[in-house]
Every structure is written in structure tokens, then in C-alpha cells.
Amino acid sequence: DLLDRLRRQMLEASQQMNYERAAWLRDTIRSADEVLIGQRLITGAVEANNLFIVYPSAREDHNELFLVRHGRLVQQKCIPHEPQEMKEAVLELLDVAAALGDAPSIVGKAEVDQINIISRWIHHHSDERAFFPLQPALTDPHERRxxxxxxxVEVDAARAQPSILVVEDQEEEL
Structure with missing residues (x-):
């Protein structure tokens, strides 16, 4: 492996008291590690973020349905909050997701930015019930339904819950 070879060369350079070369190799290894770690994070986000995100829409009695495939926002739909229309929209977007196939092997800078933004947003909101992984539903008709x-069921239940507004009390000093 290239990094192992660079590490051996760095050790040899330091043993030969060629500290300038050893420092250059150390910095090169660090830079390569940073690139590899970034690539692993992107790959993980691409593999993990295949899901639907559903939130109430600003439009009354509608939901926003987001399809995230391979870490990227593929499509967004504003759907009436009706069982049949929601189910049809989910099934239609599952067809879109399945047609996209495997993740591309090369990811461009703009895509990396989008993947990072979506991954951070998902992580920040991960305690909410708005996320629905879709991977098993891409190949199994039973899982689709x-x-x-x-x-x-979950979106309807969430809409039925009363909204809670938390207001922090500020005590007045006398």
C-alpha cells in the first residue's frame, strides 16, 4: 500500500537524520489521510442516505416528500395529506429511486457539497420521525407496500399530535 511505503520511507529518513525529508513525508501522509477520510465519509453518506424525508408543507393539508438517493436530493413533491395520494407518490418515487441504480463511482465537487449538507441536516434532525429508509423497498414488492x-401511518399520527411550543421563562430581577 502506498501509505505504508511512505511511512517506511519517513522512518528511514528520520533514522538517517534526514529530518527535512521525514517532515515532508509526514505532511504528505497527513494530506493523503485527510483525503482518504473525506472520501470514506462521502462513501458512507452515499451508501447510508437512501431515504424519504416527509414534513408538513407550508401549503395547508399537504406534505412535502423528499427523495434522497445516494446522499443527493433527487426529487421533492408536495402531496395532499390523503392516504391514497401519499401512497401513490411514495410508490412513484420508489420507481425513480430504483431506476437510478448504483451510486456513481465518481462524485464531483458540487455533489460532495450537496451530500455534506444533506448528511449534516439529517444528522441534526435524526431524532425526528420524518425519515424512512427505502433500500429494502427497491427490490421487494411487499416492502414497497x-x-x-x-x-x-407515521405522518398521519404526527399531524394528529398537538404542536408543543416551548417558551423559556425569563425571570425579572427586582
């Missing part, structure tokens, strides 16, 4: 039903 189950996912469409599950999304409807």
Missing part, C-alpha cells in the same frame, strides 16, 4: 403504508 409496507413502506408506503408505514409512511402514511
Amino acid at each position: 409496507f413502506l408506503a403504508q408505514r409512511i402514511w
